Amino acid sequence: MKKIFMTLLCAAVMISCGGNKEKSAECNGNHAECTHQCEGEKKCDGNHQDCTGNCDDCTNKCEEPAVTGPVILDAETFAQKVADINNPEWKYLGDKPALVDFYADWCGPCKMIAPSLEEIAAEKADELYVYKVNVDNTPELAHHFKVQGIPTLVLIPMEGEPIVKVGAMPKEGIVEFIETNLNK
Numbered sequence: 001m002k003k004i005f006m007t008l009l010c011a012a013v014m015i016s017c018g019g020n021k022e023k024s025a026e027c028n029g030n031h032a033e034c035t036h037q038c039e040g041e042k043k044c045d046g047n048h049q050d051c052t053g054n055c056d057d058c059t060n061k062c063e064e065p066a067v068t069g070p071v072i073l074d075a076e077t078f079a080q081k082v083a084d085i086n087n088p089e090w091k092y093l094g095d096k097p098a099l100v101d102f103y104a105d106w107c108g109p110c111k112m113i114a115p116s117l118e119e120i121a122a123e124k125a126d127e128l129y130v131y132k133v134n135v136d137n138t139p140e141l142a143h144h145f146k147v148q149g150i151p152t153l154v155l156i157p158m159e160g161e162p163i164v165k166v167g168a169m170p171k172e173g174i175v176e177f178i179e180t181n182l183n184k
Contacts, residue, residue: 068122070101070130075138082131082156085144092156097182098129099174100162102145102152104136109168110151116171120178128178155181 073081082100083092092098101117103110121130135142135150145154145164155163155178163181 068125069118070121070132072132072134073100073138075140078131078133078138078141081129085141090161092158094129094156094158096127096129097158097178098131098156099178100131100133100145100154100156102133102135102142102147102154103150104134107150113151113168113174116174119171120174124178153177157182 071081079085081093082098083090099117099120101110101113103114117130117132120128124130133141135147145152145162149166151166151168153165153174155165157163165177169177
């Protein structure tokens with residue numbers, strides 16, 4: 001009986017997926033057949049626990065979520081998204097300016113500015129990346145940027161050297177720091 005059900009389920013998936021037998025042959029009852037729905041550079045995370053069996057539903061689950069807040073970077077992702085700190089010549093890798101918050105989980109002032117950074121990341125998502133670097137987890141990055149106190153904000157323009165600002169400040173102060181230095 002289970003085999004008949006699975007055959008019917010696979011047939012239904014094949015029909016809803018445009019009749020592509022090659023794809024429907026992957027059906028094993030755990031919605032793995034939905035992983036083929038991701039197209040282009042998007043990668044499916046393989047988590048289809050809320051998949052209903054309808055391939056159209058799974059397509060929505062495979063799309064990358066829009067980043068609306070700061071992105072936490074470790075040394076490896078920093079080297080991929082921002083710059084290789086081992087290269088003696090500074091070369092920013094991004095396609096729009098970035099603001100990097102050097103912070104620690106235990107730091108009170110860091111916690112105070114975190115909501116402002118969340119808002120700025122959402123409001124300026126089209127024009128600015130907002131990254132966070134935990135100094136306890138990546139001391140080599142903190143050392144490279146000569147972070148002496150936290151929070152330390154490092155503004156990275158498209159051209160030129162990074163600009164450093166130490167200490168907590170209200171959202172308006174962070175926005176002014178960004179706009180003043182990017183609109184030179």
